[in-house]
Amino acid sequence: DVKVTQSSRYLVKRTGEKVFLECVQDMDHENMFWYRQDPGLGLRLIYFSYDVKMKEKGDIPEGYSVSREKKERFSLILESASTNQTSMYLCASGGAGGNTDTQYFGPGTRLTVL
Amino acid sequence: AQSVTQPDIHITVSEGASLELRCNYSYGATPYLFWYVQSPGQGLQLLLKYFSGDTLVQGIKGFEAEFKRSQSSFNLRKPSVHWSDAAEYFCAVMGYSSASKIIFGSGTRLSIRP
Numbered sequence: 001d002v003k004v005t006q007s008s009r010y011l012v013k014r015t016g017e018k019v020f021l022e023c024v025q026d027m028d029h030e031n032m033f034w035y036r037q038d039p040g041l042g043l044r045l046i047y048f049s050y051d052v053k054m055k056e057k058g059d060i061p062e063g064y065s066v067s068r069e070k071k072e073r074f075s076l077i078l079e080s081a082s083t084n085q086t087s088m089y090l091c092a093s094g095g096a097g098g099n100t101d102t103q104y105f106g107p108g109t110r111l112t113v114l
Numbered sequence: 115a116q117s118v119t120q121p122d123i124h125i126t127v128s129e130g131a132s133l134e135l136r137c138n139y140s141y142g143a144t145p146y147l148f149w150y151v152q153s154p155g156q157g158l159q160l161l162l163k164y165f166s167g168d169t170l171v172q173g174i175k176g177f178e179a180e181f182k183r184s185q186s187s188f189n190l191r192k193p194s195v196h197w198s199d200a201a202e203y204f205c206a207v208m209g210y211s212s213a214s215k216i217i218f219g220s221g222t223r224l225s226i227r228p
Contacts, residue, residue, distance in 0.1 A: 004157070033216075035218075040123070040220055041220060042118075042204060042218040042219055042220040042221050043158075043204065043218040044218075045215055045216070048215065058215065090157055090158065092158075102148065102160055102163055103160075103216060104160070105150075105157035105158040105159070106157050107155075107156055107157045108155075108156070108157050
């Protein structure tokens with residue numbers, strides 16, 4: 001079975017702190033994704049990566065950056081956390097069009113910024 | 115613009131009753147189509163997907179979905195729901211190109227009446 005793990009299930013940070021969310025997948029997938037999930041808005045794509053050291057902006061990249069130094073690991077970075085970044089963050093790995101693969105999700109990190 | 119609409123925010127059905135969750139999409143061509151389920155506090159799990167071929171797709175946990183091109187719909191159905199089906203359900207679309215991203219609907223929360 002595909003396994004996508006996220007470093008924390010719950011995280012509480014203060015405004016202005018630098019926050020790192022880590023995601024690791026064990027299926028040698030090329031593609032990895034970071035989403036945020038908010039009530040009534042579904043999932044919105046923040047950033048994705050098709051390969052090591054490669055990243056692409058999603059729909060809502062402002063206030064975030066990412067790092068993919070190794071194929072299995074994709075990190076989301078909040079350079080200076082703000083209260084409007086309080087949300088559930090979901091990592092996924094897998095397909096992204098052009099093939100029959102699909103995306104597999106981690107359990108999520110619920111981040112609260114005070 | 116590409117979009118996915120789930121018109122029902124919250125649905126309650128009785129245990130043992132049939133279920134249909136609606137999904138409509140707007141896309142330039144026939145996309146890949148997905149249904150995911152999210153149990154409370156969990157990540158998303160793939161229920162089923164449609165890429166091509168038979169328009170009636172069988173998934174896990176007794177779910178099925180039917181692709182109707184003329185209606186741009188991909189509704190999810192289950193003949194008899196169980197209390198464990200209470201969760202949030204997301205419809206999603208993805209294009210064929212390698213640059214395509216998954217677009218999620220805003221979700222439908224399913225509650226089960228004993």
